[in-house]
Amino acid sequence: MVLSACNLNILPLRAEASHRSEMVTQVLFGEAFEILEEGVDFDRIRLLDTSYEGWIQRHQSGQLATLPPTKHIIGLAGGKAHSTTHTVQLLHGTPVPSNSLQIGSELYTIEGAVREGTLDDFDVEFPKLIQHYNNSPYLWGGRSPYGIDCSGFSQVVYRHFGIALRRDAWQQAESGDTVNFLPEIKAGDLAFFDNEAGRITHVGVMIDNETIIHAAGRVRIDKMDTEGIFNDQQNKYTHKLRIVKRYF
Template sequence: MVLSACNLCIMPLRAEASHRSEMVTQVLFGEPFEILEEGIDFDHIRLLDTSYEGWIQRHQSGQIATQESSRRIIGLTGGKASSTAHTTQLLHGTPVPNDSIQIGNELYTIEGVIREGKLDDFDIEFPKLIQHYNNSPYLWGGRSPYGIDCSGFSQVVYRHFGIGLKRDAWQQAESGDTVDFLPEIKAGDLAFFDNEAGRITHVGIMIDNETIIHAAGRVRIDKMDTEGIFNAQQNKYTHKLRIVKRYF
């Protein structure tokens, strides 16, 4: 398999080969993918870690050598990748299997605080993640503090601890162990919410057994009970609880 990777800080992955098309997710620097179809202005790709497919603009990536799986990522303070021609800022969660990466003809050296994804410091790191992402604007398909959606938020938080999640909320709900009762909820559990048709459309991360952080308009902290998420500002329930899952 020939792999390529994004050579920019972040780039959109679109549903169709058009700048006007919906952004379904974003690709971070160095994230590997397979090109399924080459076009004139856009390429159809499949992300290696989640098998997510979509279209990227050409010339925003380059070929890379086959990469081994790694839990090393850029930490919350960010970093940069520098070649002789370019310097690219790196966002939290950007994968960094090695201290350098060759993308196309350019060899990038990685600088910044590198985190090895692990769970033994969850109690210390989780509050830092809450502070870092709280009040970030909502962006459909977003994966950064400058714009993020609900499942992108749960994905990047879990990546911080070395746990890979699928991209969409309904996909994330297919794994994990069910938490049967709300008093049993622990920090880090994921709560999923469905629409009137019964389809899971939203996810948030539990801070404790009655408080949730999630992306809805912005990344926000709200109360949750058996009925769902209660927005005190709107004085109403905004999301109907479907299930709570545990992954560690």
């Protein structure tokens, strides 16, 4: 298997080989994937960390000689990857080696806020994450403060603390331990919500046992009870609670 990685700060992964096609997720700098099919303008790829498949435009990646370690990420202050010919602005959550990364012919030096994921500083870092992402616009498939969806938000929060989640809300709900009673909810627990067909379609991160931060229109903070999320601005429940899960 030949491995490649994104050599831009962020790029769309699309459902079909077209710029007009739905963006199913985004690929961050250095994230590794295998190329399943080469096309004229687009390549079909499979991401190594989530097994997500889709199409990226050609020439937005380079071959990896070795699979880089991913226990470090770019912290909230951001960072840069420098080569002799390129500088790439790195977004929070970008997985990086601690010092350098070879993509294709370019050797990038990593600078900035490099963080090793740990839960030791959860009480200090979790409020910073809330402040960093609050009011970010909702974007289907998005994974950055410039546009993010609900499961992208929970994924990047957990990545900050060294915990890997799958990409979609329903996939994330398949792991973790169930929290049976709302008074037992702790900061960082994930709450999942379903539609009328019973399919999990939404996820948010609990701030405490009655407050949730989630991406719906924008990243926002709302109240939650046994019925679901209550939006004060709309004066109604917007999401029906299905289950709460704990991962640490």
